[in-house]
Amino acid sequence: MNRNIIAIAIASLGFIIGLALLGNAIKNRNKSENTISVTGLGSNKFTSDLIAWSGNFSRNSFELKSAYDELANDKKVIENYLISKGIAKNQMVFSAVDIQKQINYGTDANGRSTQTFGGYQLSQKVSIDSKDVAKVENLSRNITEIINLGIEFTSSPPSYFYTKLADVKHQMIADATKDAKQRAEKIAENSGAKLGNLKKATMGITQITAPNSTEEYSYGGTFNTSSKDKEASITIKLEYEVN
Template sequence: MNKSIIAITIAALGFVIGLAFLGNAIKNRNRADNTISVTGLGSKEFTSDLITWSGSFTKNNYDLKSAYDDLAVDRKVISDYLISKGIKPNEMVFSAVDIQKTYNYTSDENGRSHQIFAGYNLTQTVSIESKEVQKIENLSRNITEIINRGIEFTSSPPQYFYTKLSQVKHEMIANATKDARERAEKIAENAGASLGNLKKATMGVIQITAPNSNEDYSYGGTFNTSSKEKEASITIKLEYQVK
């Protein structure tokens, strides 16, 4: 009889202890889940302060040396023209000459195809990088003046950059963090609670697009170089404990 009482007592005690452990686990689980996760946005519009522009010119000749000589003449005309427009010699970079053999193709009376040498095609590119954005923009738009001099010149669209992007990024991170904090405080206030410690912060990638555009954001970040006016944005995800 005494053994039965002892066994029942031990079983009851074990049950009570088990409930205590279970209650503690549930309490800790609820405490761990008692968090708020919010995402804040920081953005800023700015104007590019650096521009790059390039154009290529071509000469074709059956004789390679003659083609080189003709290309050198065009290069001198282009260089003189750019200097006359206020471009400094150290702002111009001429690439190495690209040489391609060209062929014409014909078919004989039996339908067999033959290639006939049509000469050497030489191409060179001139590139400009400058902080005088407006001046280079005007230059790229009026490049027909070079074409009117008998030079086969192809102009590329200007590319725009910003040299103080790191400062913009720091400012956006601060704004995104503030925005996320304010959102978290509002959610906690509406729930009758208050924010505790910050548990985790995750920063997104910077996205740079043209203002008011429909450009898609990229997982690895977007960097628009075709627009002089830009808008940068970044997100910050914060996770807080709630008291």
């Protein structure tokens, strides 16, 4: 009989503990559900203050030395031209000379494949990074002046950058956080509740596009370099407790 009483007592105690644990679980579950998650947006428009531009020039000859001498003369002409346009010599970076053997492929009278030496092609690249955006931009648009000097020159589209992007990001983060908090406060107010402590904050990826463009945002972040004027944006997701 004593054994039955002890068994009943143990079962009753287990039942009471189970109820306590269940009540605590329900309480914690309800507490975790009393939250608000909101996303805020911060954006900023700015104009690039750094431009990067490059161009390639080349010479072809059956004599390697002849091609090299012609290319060296082209380099000197290009350098003098850029200096005349107000580009400092220390802003110009000339790459090493690239040498390629040209092979002409064909067939002979019997239909067999043939290969003949077509000479050497030597090419070189000149690059300019400058904070004088307007000057280099104008230079890139009037590159036919170099071609008119008798040089086979190919210009690449300029790329635009902003050296104070870190400051822009800091301001956008502050604006996005403020925007998200205001949204959370409005939701809580409309629900008759009060905003509690911040539980979690998650920052999105910075997206930089041309203003009023149709560029799509990417998962890893978009960074437009083709437009001088840019628009950056970032999102902040905040999760608050609600009392």
